[in-house]
Amino acid sequence: MIRISGLLRKAGEQKILEDINLEIRRGEIFTLIGPSGSGKTTLLRLIDLLDRPTSGQILFDGQDTTGAEKERLSIRRRMGMVFQKPAVLNTTVAENVAFGLKFRGADPAQIAQRVTSTLELVGLSGFEQRRAVTLSGGEMQRVAIARAMVTDPEVLLLDEPTANLDPVSSEIIEDLLIRINNDLRTTIILATHDMIQGQRLAHRMGVIMNGRLAQVGTLHDIFYQPDGKEVARFVGIDTILKGVVQSNERGLATVALDNASFEVVTPCPPGKIVALYIRPEEVTISIPDGAKKTSARNQLVGTITKLVLLGPFIRVTIDCGTPITALITTRSCGELGLFVGMTVIASVKASAIHVRADPALRSIQ
Numbered sequence: 001m002i003r004i005s006g007l008l009r010k011a012g013e014q015k016i017l018e019d020i021n022l023e024i025r026r027g028e029i030f031t032l033i034g035p036s037g038s039g040k041t042t043l044l045r046l047i048d049l050l051d052r053p054t055s056g057q058i059l060f061d062g063q064d065t066t067g068a069e070k071e072r073l074s075i076r077r078r079m080g081m082v083f084q085k086p087a088v089l090n091t092t093v094a095e096n097v098a099f100g101l102k103f104r105g106a107d108p109a110q111i112a113q114r115v116t117s118t119l120e121l122v123g124l125s126g127f128e129q130r131r132a133v134t135l136s137g138g139e140m141q142r143v144a145i146a147r148a149m150v151t152d153p154e155v156l157l158l159d160e161p162t163a164n165l166d167p168v169s170s171e172i173i174e175d176l177l178i179r180i181n182n183d184l185r186t187t188i189i190l191a192t193h194d195m196i197q198g199q200r201l202a203h204r205m206g207v208i209m210n211g212r213l214a215q216v217g218t219l220h221d222i223f224y225q226p227d228g229k230e231v232a233r234f235v236g237i238d239t240i241l242k243g244v245v246q247s248n249e250r251g252l253a254t255v256a257l258d259n260a261s262f263e264v265v266t267p268c269p270p271g272k273i274v275a276l277y278i279r280p281e282e283v284t285i286s287i288p289d290g291a292k293k294t295s296a297r298n299q300l301v302g303t304i305t306k307l308v309l310l311g312p313f314i315r316v317t318i319d320c321g322t323p324i325t326a327l328i329t330t331r332s333c334g335e336l337g338l339f340v341g342m343t344v345i346a347s348v349k350a351s352a353i354h355v356r357a358d359p360a361l362r363s364i365q
Contacts, residue, residue, distance in 0.1 A: 001026040001187060002047060002155070007056035009042055016042050017211045020056065024155075024189060029181050031198040032191040033222075034208035035234065040191035043208065044157050047189065048081045077104070080148030084160040086140040088132035093124065096132045097146045104151070118150040122176055138169025145176065155187045156180065162197065174200060195235060199223070207231050224279065225354050232277050238315075238325035239278040245270050252350065259321030262348075263297040266355035274357045280327035282352040285316060286345045287336060296347035300324065304342045307333070314338075318346045 007020035017039045024030050024047075032040045045051045047058065049065055049072045058065045060075050089096050094115050101111045119125050122142040127135075132143055141161060148156060158177070162170035174197065180186050192198055198205055199219055206216045215227040226232040229240055243255040245268045255262050255274060268274055288301065302320030314333040316326045324346045338344070 001061060003057075003059040004047070005057050005059075007043075007046065007058065008054045009039075009046060009051070010054045015211055017046070017053075020213055022206060022213060022216060024187065025204075026154075026187055027181070027185045028203040029177070029188045029190065029201050031202035031205045032189070032208055033193065033195055033198045033205055033234075036193060038208045039211045040193075040208055041159050044081070044159050044189065044191050047155075048079055048157050049076045050081070077151070078153060079155040079157060080151060080153035082141070082144050082148050082156070082158045082161055084163050086137075086144035088135075088140050088143055090133050091131070092128065093119070093130050093132050093135070093143055094128040096143050097150050099147060100151045114150050114152075118146045121149065121180070122146045123172070136169070138165050138172060141165065141169070141173060142176065145173070145180075149180065149184075149186075152184075153186065155189065158188070158190045160192055161190070162194070163192075170197070177201060207234065209234065225356075226277060228356075229275070237277050237279055238317075239276075239280070239283075239323065241276040241278070241322055243274060243276060245272045245274060253355075255355075257322050260300060262353060263350045264353045264355050265351050268355060268357050272357050274355050277354040277356065278324065278348055278352070280315060280325045282348050283324060283326035284347045285318075285326050285328060285332075285336065285338070286347065288343060288345055295349070297350045298353075299345050299347045301343065301345055304338060304340050304344060307338065307340060318344060320346055324348075 002024040004020055004022045007017060009017040020043065032043065034040050046053055063075065065072055065075055097115045097118055098111050101114060119127060122145055124139065124142055124146065132140065135143065162173050165173065177188055178201065181188050190201060202219060204216065204218055205222045207214045207222060209230050214231050215222060223235050226235060226237065232240055241257055243257040246254045246256045247270055248268065251265055251267060253264050253266050253268060255264055255276060262276060264276065300320035302318040302324065304316060305319050306317035308315040312330055313327050314330055316328060316338065318324045318326065326346060
């Protein structure tokens with residue numbers, strides 16, 4: 001539906017986006033994730049034709065968007081944009097939602113019908129005569145979404161739509177976006193730094209790092225098979241280890257590190273330098289001589305060096321000759337009686353380790 005090729009955006013001599021190549025498919029929810037300042041908002045504005053690229057091409061249903069403003073406006077009218085901070089007019093909710101239709105010269109009867117149905121869609125029926133500026137942050141954001149959806153766009157773009165909202169309001173917005181996509185088949189492009197939100201909503205994701213698309217793929221691709229150290233760190237993989245394949249028997253290989261070894265599933269032949277990416281939730285912790293049994297091929301004895309509270313979870317760092325990070329619930333931590341300096345067993349299945357071979361891996365350690 002939207003095809004981007006060779007996109008470059010500069011501010012003076014500074015490159016904001018560079019070499020962006022991306023295809024957005026009709027009817028999908030595509031999420032852009034990346035650190036603050038990585039270029040997510042800039043890319044959304046270029047897709048929505050609010051700004052022009054320095055070079056490169058954006059095609060909308062095969063139509064080049066670099067033409068005259070009249071042609072660009074006709075394409076823009078097929079999209080709707082919702083920004084991080086909802087800017088509502090100091091008037092009624094109904095007048096806020098109707099703004100786009102009035103600007104397009106729609107019939108008053110049609111405007112009234114569309115406003116009513118769209119407010120029902122976003123769960124704000126009965127709010128028509130409320131002053132928009134008196135609403136809560138979550139309600140204002142739903143008004144902003146209604147204002148974008150009232151024109152029945154083919155594409156809805158959202159820039160950090162829940163960044164300033166409480167968890168309950170955020171969940172309402174997320175449920176609304178899923179419903180819009182499922183019921184209306186609206187293509188949704190969402191920029192967020194909230195990786196959990198990205199996982200809940202997206203069919204596919206793109207990771208922007210330093211103005212470049214570092215990886216595009218499914219949720220499994222991004223979170224379990226990252227293309228390199230930078231993406232892996234961003235999506236929460238702390239344990240990244242470099243080693244050499246010592247042996248490989250029908251896809252089950254032994255990788256030697258400086259002070260440890262792992263059994264992994266990979267086609268890489270002996271002698272290949274590889275990186276091992278281990279998600280913290282794939283690591284289980286047990287106590288030596290405890291009753292708990294595991295089928296994991298990799299069981300390393302180590303000492304806990306750090307415990308970090310993360311809401312309902314604890315991030316546990318274990319020195320097993322090489323550092324390994326695990327993520328467990330606070331309840332499990334209490335039941336095991338974990339403490340810094342305690343000896344534990346860190347276990348991980350061979351199939352749970354992502355193995356990546358690349359000449360650049362020589363710089364990991």
